[in-house]
Amino acid sequence: MAAIAQAQATVTEYQYSITAQYPHDKTLFTQGLLLHEGVLYESAGLYGQSKLISRELASSLPTQALSIPPDLFAEGISVFKNKLYQLTWKAKTGYIYDLTTLQAEKTFHYQGEGWGLTANHRHLIMSNGSGTLTFRDPDSFEIIKTLKVTHNNQPITHLNELEWVNGLIAANVWRKSVIIFIHPEQGKVIGTLDLKALQPWPQRKNVLNGIAYNPKSHRIYVTGKNWKTLYELELTPEPRVAPNNHPTASPSVNNKATMPN
Numbered sequence: 001m002a003a004i005a006q007a008q009a010t011v012t013e014y015q016y017s018i019t020a021q022y023p024h025d026k027t028l029f030t031q032g033l034l035l036h037e038g039v040l041y042e043s044a045g046l047y048g049q050s051k052l053i054s055r056e057l058a059s060s061l062p063t064q065a066l067s068i069p070p071d072l073f074a075e076g077i078s079v080f081k082n083k084l085y086q087l088t089w090k091a092k093t094g095y096i097y098d099l100t101t102l103q104a105e106k107t108f109h110y111q112g113e114g115w116g117l118t119a120n121h122r123h124l125i126m127s128n129g130s131g132t133l134t135f136r137d138p139d140s141f142e143i144i145k146t147l148k149v150t151h152n153n154q155p156i157t158h159l160n161e162l163e164w165v166n167g168l169i170a171a172n173v174w175r176k177s178v179i180i181f182i183h184p185e186q187g188k189v190i191g192t193l194d195l196k197a198l199q200p201w202p203q204r205k206n207v208l209n210g211i212a213y214n215p216k217s218h219r220i221y222v223t224g225k226n227w228k229t230l231y232e233l234e235l236t237p238e239p240r241v242a243p244n245n246h247p248t249a250s251p252s253v254n255n256k257a258t259m260p261n
């Protein structure tokens with residue numbers, strides 16, 4: 001039992017190898033990144049410069065590019081059931097797009113700020129600059145549950161871009177060069193990935209931000225605001241919820257009953 005307790009308390013420091021490097025448009029102030037069926041989607045922020053683009057990984061030119069109205073600051077993006085959801089920072093309004101054409105089809109609304117967005121098979125998961133994530137109904141965008149994130153039992157804040165990675169929530173933390181991996185039911189940080197060595201410039205604005213994941217290859221894609229490179233990484237060990245760290249013996253069944261909130 002002591003060994004199990006110790007294992008549960010351990011935060012894994014993932015190691016990485018760079019398996020590929022792709023171009024990244026360094027005019028983009030990256031706020032959201034995802035890979036869906038081989039297409040890279042990126043949401044870039046700043047007032048008057050916000051964009052939503054789609055592109056092939058190997059191309060520096062977008063397949064589709066949408067300029068966001070200048071009074072909006074674009075933030076996190078996610079795909080749920082073949083629709084692309086995009087947050088904005090302070091407008092309390094998000095947009096739902098057709099994945100292929102990037103035509104806006106609907107809006108949705110929320111309280112507070114919009115920062116990062118991702119999704120599991122049931123919910124959209126959103127950050128707002130605090131240390132608490134909200135799980136949202138994809139149809140109504142209502143809050144289904146909240147998840148307070150802790151690192152070694154200490155509260156954490158400024159959770160930014162998000163990605164659902166192999167049953168965990170990977171998160172950028174604003175102005176940090178480390179990606180954290182969060183247990184989606186306990187809220188505990190169970191792993192960290194130190195990417196300081198990738199950061200090309202010391203300037204504060206060029207922060208690491210943007211995580212995408214290919215669930216087939218298990219590769220992770222990372223970049224930063226105004227970076228010129230997008231990195232494909234293979235992590236060791238592979239991030240996952242360890243069996244003795246999972247609240248149920250059969251996580252795929254009746255997961256509603258396991259939610260603490």
Ligand SMILES: [Ca+2]
Nearest residue numbers: 033162163211
């Ligand atoms: Ca992401």
